[in-house]
Amino acid sequence: MSGRDDVELADLLRAAMSGNDRAYAEFLGKAAVMVRGFARRRVHAGLDAEDIVQETLLAIHIKRHTWRQDAPVTPWIIAIARHKLIDAFRRRGHRVDVDIDAVAETLPQPEAEAASERDVGRALAALPDGQRNVVSSISVDGMSIRETAARLGMSEGAVRVALHRGLSAIARTFGRS
Amino acid sequence: METGDLIRALQADAGRRRALSLDGIWLLALAVAAAAAAISFFVLLSPREDLSTAIGSVRFLAKFVYAGLLLATAWIAVRILSRPEGSLRQVLPLLAAAPVLLLAAAVLELAVLPQADWGARWIGRNARWCMLCIPLIGLAPLGLLLLALREGAPSRSGQAGAVAGLVAGGLGALFYAVHCPDDSPLFVATWYTIAVAVMALIGALGGRIIARW
Structure with a gap:
């Protein structure tokens, strides 16, 4: 760099x-x-x-x-x-x-894992329903805050709060364990 | 979740920003910590009775120079260590200043005092009380400083917590010095140092628990 x-x-x-x-x-x-x-x-x-x-x-x-x-x-x-x-x-x-280079070829490649298997995805799945719906609507489904609010019947403010709390909760699952 | 998906969510959350910068948080924490130390001091202790004559004594004033230097250097160091890229190596010269000053004062004291007085000046009158009071005055401030550290992102939360303990120890020493009747650098170098080390130890343990991220 x-x-x-x-x-x-x-x-x-x-x-x-x-x-x-x-x-x-x-x-x-x-x-x-x-x-x-x-x-x-x-x-x-x-x-x-x-x-x-x-x-x-x-x-x-x-x-x-x-x-x-x-x-x-x-x-x-x-x-x-x-x-x-x-x-x-x-x-x-x-x-x-442990060095496993010697046997690496026989092991499944990490890249082959489904995206949902990733740690952040797992932490997302463990969120309470309200936060999970909001976070996955915006991230995985690619919707805006306004679209998410309309889809889930929430105010935009409530969507923002749920998004922020959801992301903070996901971040907390790493590091404070 | 793909990384691009995550970035979308983080972008949508970007509008929520903090009212205070990290420097602002540290400044607020120091102000409240100093107030807490002042309250603890006036609840637990009182200024020594001969304060007006003590103010003329170099040894008495030297205690404040030491405590003030410890407070200032540890304060700058903890702010550096509270950021991810801060490292102990960066702040070690800073943290060495107060101990070096204290050591020099102690050597000077040994040079000017007759050897027969060394023991009495070193033990002083209030060694145990000193080791108890500095941590007592510094405990509430340390809690506040660790809360500020939690808002930061220290790479080594234990090290940063220990330096927060030095800040709290500096505050404790600064206030306790007003009460303490023992002014010899020999006394300060021993008993104040033990008390400040206790604060650093508590800070290290607290930092590891509170300031992980």
């Missing part, structure tokens, strides 16, 4: 923090690419790099106020990714360090 890339990324996050949602999505997309590269080089057997990407994006979202807007953003993103990677190692016990 060059200095110019960091400046671009920092500009995006600054714009996002002052209310530009499109810049936020672009920032998260670029952060996901960066974290994916970081995680793929470090995950061992039993860990899926995409799980780390998703858990890191959630943590970035919940903790975005901990970025100092005048500081480089790349070290901040990577520090969060490292924290989530260590967390994931701990959650799965220390046996992940």
Whole structure:
């Protein structure tokens, strides 16, 4: 990651923090690419790099106020990714360090797993109905807040609250275990 | 859930922002923690009776320089450690300042005091009370600082909690020094240090529990 890339990324996050949602999505997309590269080089057997990407994006979202807007953003993103990677190692016990390269070919590839098997998906499934319906309507079904409100017969404000609580609850299932 | 789906949900939630920045949270926490320390001090203790003459003494004033330096350096350090990219290596020189000052004062004290007085000055009059009061004054502030730390994202919650304990210990030492009749750097270097270390230990344990994310 060059200095110019960091400046671009920092500009995006600054714009996002002052209310530009499109810049936020672009920032998260670029952060996901960066974290994916970081995680793929470090995950061992039993860990899926995409799980780390998703858990890191959630943590970035919940903790975005901990970025100092005048500081480089790349070290901040990577520090969060490292924290989530260590967390994931701990959650799965220390046996992940065992070298299984020799038998790797006989094991199912993590990429073959269904998307719903991912940790964030599992945490979503464990949410109370109200929050789960809202979060999956907006994420998986790709609906807007207004469409979700109309579909579920809720006010837009209630949808926003349920979305925020649902995402916070999913984030809490990682890390505070 | 695909990563793109997750990004959509996070984007939709982006409008909900915090009223306070992390720096604002820390500032608020320090103000409330200082108020809590002041209340604990006035409930538990009172200023020493010879305060007006003690103010002229270099040894008495040196206690406040030490406690103030500990408070200020630990305060800057905990704010750095409360962010994901903060590391202990970054803040160690800062955290070394107060102990180095204290050590220098103790060496100076040994140089100017006759050896016969070393023991009495070191033990002082109130060693046990000191080790009890600094943590008592600092306990409520530590709780408040750990709540602020929870709003941050420390990579090492135990380390950051320990430094929050140093801030609370600095507050405790600052207030306790007004009451404490023992002014020798030998006394401060020993008993204040033990009390502050206790606060750091409580902070480390508390941080690991409270500030995980």
